[in-house]
Amino acid sequence: MRALAVAATFGVLVALVVVYFIFFLESGPAAIAATRGSDGSADLTLQTVPSYGHHPFPDWVSYMAKDPQGKWEHTTIFKVPAHTLIKVTIYQYDGDSGLRNAFLSGVSGTTGDIETINGTVEHGINANDAAHTFTIPDIDVNVPLPGINPNAKNPCGTAPCSLAEAHNTITFSFRSPGPGSYRWQCFVPCAAGFLFGNGGPMQTIGYMSGLIEVS
Numbered sequence: 001m002r003a004l005a006v007a008a009t010f011g012v013l014v015a016l017v018v019v020y021f022i023f024f025l026e027s028g029p030a031a032i033a034a035t036r037g038s039d040g041s042a043d044l045t046l047q048t049v050p051s052y053g054h055h056p057f058p059d060w061v062s063y064m065a066k067d068p069q070g071k072w073e074h075t076t077i078f079k080v081p082a083h084t085l086i087k088v089t090i091y092q093y094d095g096d097s098g099l100r101n102a103f104l105s106g107v108s109g110t111t112g113d114i115e116t117i118n119g120t121v122e123h124g125i126n127a128n129d130a131a132h133t134f135t136i137p138d139i140d141v142n143v144p145l146p147g148i149n150p151n152a153k154n155p156c157g158t159a160p161c162s163l164a165e166a167h168n169t170i171t172f173s174f175r176s177p178g179p180g181s182y183r184w185q186c187f188v189p190c191a192a193g194f195l196f197g198n199g200g201p202m203q204t205i206g207y208m209s210g211l212i213e214v215s
């Protein structure tokens with residue numbers, strides 16, 4: 001009887017571990033592909049939202065990405081071609097949280113080391129004005145995204161946000177590296193309600209971090 005009980009308990013534990021790994025492996029968001037431009041470049045269109053507004057974490061900040069059909073998807077995994085100019089547009093709808101390290105308020109790794117913010121060329125922003133960053137550490141790309149005016153009358157509530165709601169439009173380009181999987185993330189501690197702003201969406205793929213799959 002004792003051997004049987006031990007074997008049954010062991011079997012249940014093994015089954016739970018298997019289920020855990022299956023959920024872990026399948027819980028990542030689906031990847032979307034960059035749209036190929038006629039000039040050989042590839043386009044990525046993203047938005048940063050103050051609250052996702054849907055299950056399972058409606059009040060978390062998040063990135064969203066536009067798929068080639070023009071539909072907003074809740075993913076942070078992007079497929080881009082290797083050694084290609086990637087043109088990025090980010091519609092930023094969130095208020096500022098500020099950067100702890102002002103170094104990250106400067107633009108690096110983009111074409112000309114610049115970003116354009118609502119049409120104006122900038123080499124960086126005031127560290128206190130940052131809502132999020134788009135950063136790919138392995139290839140030194142860092143782009144700070146300024147928060148919206150705190151007095152804006154039409155802030156976005158639920159993702160995906162629309163262009164009629166208060167936002168900043170940020171554009172920049174960078175050259176993709178060789179094939180591989182590159183981590184990217186936001187470096188603003190923007191996770192409201194978490195210890196030092198760094199839990200929840202800041203440590204969950206699909207919200208404030210993701211992968212750039214280069215092939």
Ligand SMILES: [Cu+2]
Nearest residue numbers: 132186190208
């Ligand atoms: Cu962020």
